[in-house]
Amino acid sequence: MDAGAVTALTPPAAVPVGTSGDGRLAETVAAGVRFAREASARATRALHVVSSVVTPLGWAALTVVGASFLVGYALGWTEFIVIGWAGLVLLVAASCFLIGRNAFEIHLHLPVDRVVVGERVPGQVNVRNPTRRRLPGVGVEVPVGAGLAEFAMPSLARGEDFSDVFIVPTRKRGVIPIGPVRTARADPIGLLRREVAWSEQVSLFVHPRTVSIPSMSTGFIRDLEGNPTRDLTNSDVSFHALREYVAGDERRAIHWKSTAKTGRFMVRQFEESRRSHLMVALSLAESDYADEDEFELAVSVAGSLGVRAIRDARTVSVVASAVPPDSNRRRMPGLRSLRTLTRARLLDDLSGVDRSSAALPVSELARAAADTVAGISVAFLVCGSATTLTQLRTAASRFPAGVDVVAVICAPETVPSFRRVAELSVLTIGYLEDLQHSLARTKAA
Incomplete structure (x- = not known):
C-alpha cells in the first residue's frame, strides 16, 4: 500500500469544542444574554427601590429637574440650568434623611x-x-x-x-x-x-349588640323535654295507644296483659319525640330592608336568637344569603351557613355580613334553607320592613309541614306587634329589647 492510500485512510484530527469560530460566537452570545438578563433584573430591582421611596412630590421634582436640564442646556438658558441644579441638590439632600438602619x-x-x-x-x-x-x-x-x-x-x-x-x-x-x-x-x-x-x-x-333571651322564650320548640309530636312510632317515651300485632313488629313491644284479655297479640304505639332543630335565616338582600338601621337591627336579632340556642345546647343552624359567583350561580344554592360551634364564632361571622343587591330575598332564602338544612322544627326568618306579608307567606310555604315558621320584621322605632297568619307567626319589633316580649307572646299564642 502506498503512502497516498495510508494518508487517505487516516481520520482527520478532532477539533475541540469551543475552539472554532462558531463555538466562540455561541459562547459570546450566551454570555451577552446572561449579562442582559442580570442587568435587567438589577435595573428592575433598583427601579422598584427608587419608586418605593419617591413621593408624588418627589416625582414632580424629578420631572422639573430633568426638563430644566434639557431645556437649559439645549437652548442655553441659564435660568433653567440653575433651577435644574438647585432641584438636584435638593433631592440629594433629601436622600440623606433616608440613610441609616432602623433597628427597632x-x-x-x-x-x-x-x-x-x-x-x-x-x-x-x-x-x-x-x-x-x-x-x-x-x-x-x-x-x-x-x-x-x-x-x-x-x-x-x-x-x-x-x-x-x-x-x-x-x-x-x-x-x-x-x-x-x-x-x-x-x-x-x-x-x-x-x-x-x-x-x-x-x-x-x-x-353586633345582642339581648339576653330567657330559655322559656324558645320553649315552644318540640324536643325531648317538651311535648311529643303527632307522628307515631313503635319505640319512644310517650305512650299513645294499643294496636294489633303485624308482621315485623318487635316482640318487646307486645303488651301481654291486653293480649291475654283479647286473645290477640297487641303492641304498644308511641308518639314520636324529636330533638329540636332551630334555624335562623337572615336575609342580606337590599330589597328586604328600607335602610341600614333596619339591617343592623336584623343582625342583632339573628345573633340574639343564635346565642340563646347555643347557650341552651340546642341544635341550631344560622344561615344567611350568599352571593355566588356568576359561573356557579345556577349550581350553588345562594346560602351561607354561619359557624355555631361557639357563641364567639357565630358573632364573628355576623360581624362580617353585609347587604347586597345580588343576595337572595327572604322567599328564595327560605327555599334554599329548606332544601339544605334537614330536620328543622322551628324556623326564624329575619328581615326588614320592606318585606311584604305575601312574600313572608311564600317563604313559610317553602318549609315542610310541621315546621313552625316565625317571621321577625325589624322596623326601628315602631310599636311592637304580633299577628298570626295561618301557620305563620309574624313579629314586628322596633327595638332589640322588644324581641324578648314578642317571643313570650308567640309562645302563649
Missing part, C-alpha cells in the same frame, strides 16, 4: 380582639432600641381600618422604650384590620419617604 423592636398590643359595637378599645404601640447607639426619631404609623394613627417618636438611646396609646373606633359593626405598624423616615419637604413594616396585621371583630 416594635410590638402592637390589643387588650381584646372581640368587642361589642360602641365599646372603646385602646391599642398600644411599644418601641424599644435594642442597639448600643442612639437611634434617630421616626414617624410611627398604625393603619386602623380606613384610618391611620400617627405618632412622632423621639430619638431613643440605648435600651430606651417608647409607647403610645390609640383608640379604635367601634361605632359600626364589622371586622377592623389593624396594622401592621410602620415606621416612616422622610425629609422635611416630603420628596422622599421610606416605610418599614414591623408587625403583623391583627383583626378586631366588632360584634
